[in-house]
Amino acid sequence: MKTLRLTSTDRTVLLDSHFFARLPRPTAEAILEGAIVSTHEEHDIVFRQDDPIDHVFFVLSGLVRLYRLGKDGREADIAVLPKGEIFGANAMFLEHRATANAQAAEALIVARFESGKLRQLAAENTDVAQALIELLCRHGKMTEDCLAEDRLLTAPQRVASYILSHCPDGLSSFSFRLPFQKNVLAGKLGLAPEALSRAFSTLRQSGVTVKGRMIEIRDRQALERF
Amino acid sequence: MKTLRLTSTDRTVLLDSHFFARLPRPTAEAILEGAIVSTHEEHDIVFRQDDPIDHVFFVLSGLVRLYRLGKDGREADIAVLPKGEIFGANAMFLEHRATANAQAAEALIVARFESGKLRQLAAENTDVAQALIELLCRHGKMTEDCLAEDRLLTAPQRVASYILSHCPDGLSSFSFRLPFQKNVLAGKLGLAPEALSRAFSTLRQSGVTVKGRMIEIRDRQALERF
DNA sequence: GACGCGAATTGACCCCGATCAAATAACTTT
DNA sequence: AAAGTTATTTGATCGGGGTCAATTCGCGTC
Known part of the structure; x- marks a missing residue:
């Protein structure tokens, strides 16, 4: 894993994403301040279930796989997130513990933001809070869809x-x-x-x-x- | 289905619940204003998947089952919610369409709040937004748990x-x-x-x-x- | 263009859980 | 308490999908 700073194309990916696009530009820029970029090889683990994490992650390129481990070592995917998606946000409001393992499913670049700062912003700025709410609803629905498909479809x-x-x-x-x-x-x-x-x-x-x-x-x- | 007004024990259930308990009392009271209470018999449908709904629901007593229907009529439960839980909140931020059917799994009493008003409050009042965020995180995690258990456990x-x-x-x-x-x-x-x-x-x-x-x-x- | 390696396919087999049918148990109603 | 429902259990059967092993394919490398 190597750490870098945001390039200008990174900024474009961020600002065009579902989450940042609905924020006023200055607000979005404020969040980007202090972002840390890191690259990961396929199969690298970004964080592990139950790890204390104090960052929220954003996929700049590549693919992350979120999965849980069974006692026997088997893996169950919770989500697979492409460029433009955010992960690790739940943890911010849930004891700061990751609810799943995050692994690079292919060569991966992520940006991370301090969750304390983001949370602070969300508490002060209703735009940020709204964006978070919509993000969580969208992810919640995706998980629901997944659960329903598992149970209903061959x-x-x-x-x-x-x-x-x-x-x-x-x-x-x-x-x-x-x-x-x-x-x-x-x-x-x-x-x-x-x-x-x-x-x-x-x-x-x-x-x-x-x-x-x-x-x-x-x-x-x-x-x-x- | 019969509609009523909030009794004082209803108020207690509401104010003690996960969601309302973390709000300042006056804020909570403000949301309760205009709540409509309805009773449903076991098996009654509260709303159907894809119905346009402009309310958020709160279980005052009994049990709701949220489920999706397969093409063949089979049902897949997404969640089963007891007294004190909120449902239909996702819809508020997702085209105002229910993402599942809601059915009374036993004799049920629910309070409903206009989602427009709640949404408005969330946009003005960060306490409300925070409470919503935590609610969504908690529900999201429950669905994730469910999905992981389905995939990992016999x-x-x-x-x-x-x-x-x-x-x-x-x-x-x-x-x-x-x-x-x-x-x-x-x-x-x-x-x-x-x-x-x-x-x-x-x-x-x-x-x-x-x-x-x-x-x-x-x-x-x-x-x-x- | 040949080689090599990991990914993907195919076959064989088995186990878990769905489904259907029948018997039993637990409630409601009267 | 008896009768009629409605839940739950048990048995028998079947099919979907997991696992293991053996090829085969696809892709990057030389």
Whole structure:
């Protein structure tokens, strides 16, 4: 892990992100003050569950995986966060302990902000508080979605749902490139890699073609029906 | 469903709750102004997924079940909330649409507050915003816990974990009464009722006795090991 | 273009938990 | 207390997905 300072493209990523974009520019700038940037190799651990953490993290590039460990060492993904997402914010209001492990799922650059300062700001500035509230709602809903999908859908259905979430409305056929290794996708969907693989081949009969990371859909309706 | 006004015991439940207790009394009182109370029979639907809702709900007594519906009509519980809990708050910041169905899991009394007013208050008053943030963090963590347990634990392990969460630290043997029907517990744990039943009988060999709603533990360590 | 290594697929097997059906238990009502 | 519901348990069966082992594929390197 190496630590650096914010570059100007970093600032762009930050200011364009879901969270900072809804803040008045000066407020956003104030938060950026004192940000620390660090790089991590794939598989590096950023923090561990129950670690005391006094920072909030922002993905500048790459991918983080948040997961919990079972007694037997098995891992369960809670979330997979791409560029522009924030993590570690819950901890700020929850005893300052991480609720999960955070690991680089690929080469990763993160910015971190002192949570004390951010919390202070949130207490003084309702814009910041609003932004935090919206962030937490959004993340909460994502976790809920995940839980509901786990309980309601089979593996092929979850994969279909994932693919459809990448299909712009109206198109009946399209293709896209997976934003990460199948490995990671499997974890995100709560599946073993083998199960993901089998799910893809089940979906072949519904017009899904997989070649490397490229996914191609021939018939959107068929997928929705699945 | 019948609608009423707040009784004085209702006020007590509200003011003692996790959310309101951390607010200055006058602020809390201000929110209570204009609360509407309604009663619901077991199985009544309070609101449906995707309904536009402009209220935040508070459980005065009884139990609500939040769940999503699958295409095939199957139900997946997202949360089961007892007296003192708030629900429908996410919607306030998420297009004003409910993210799940809310159903009375037993005779239920709820108070509702206009979300517009609450949101306004949160924007003006950082105490309210802080309380909301903490609420959302707490709920977020609960959902995360649920997701992780689903992915990491078998049915008997989930039940053991549930029982242990009711065991005060230090005691090695103790007993308690389930706060709701096994039916509901099964849903909360993401199990079919039959699976819950079987899980209980598996745990018998680890010193768990079940008689009606009474649960008795002989050996805490044995349960933790499970 | 050949090589090498980690990622992904495929096959075989097994276990957990869902589902259906039937029996029993626990409540309500009268 | 008897009858009628509604929950819960138990048994039997089945399917989804996890795990292990063996290939095969894809991609970066030389």
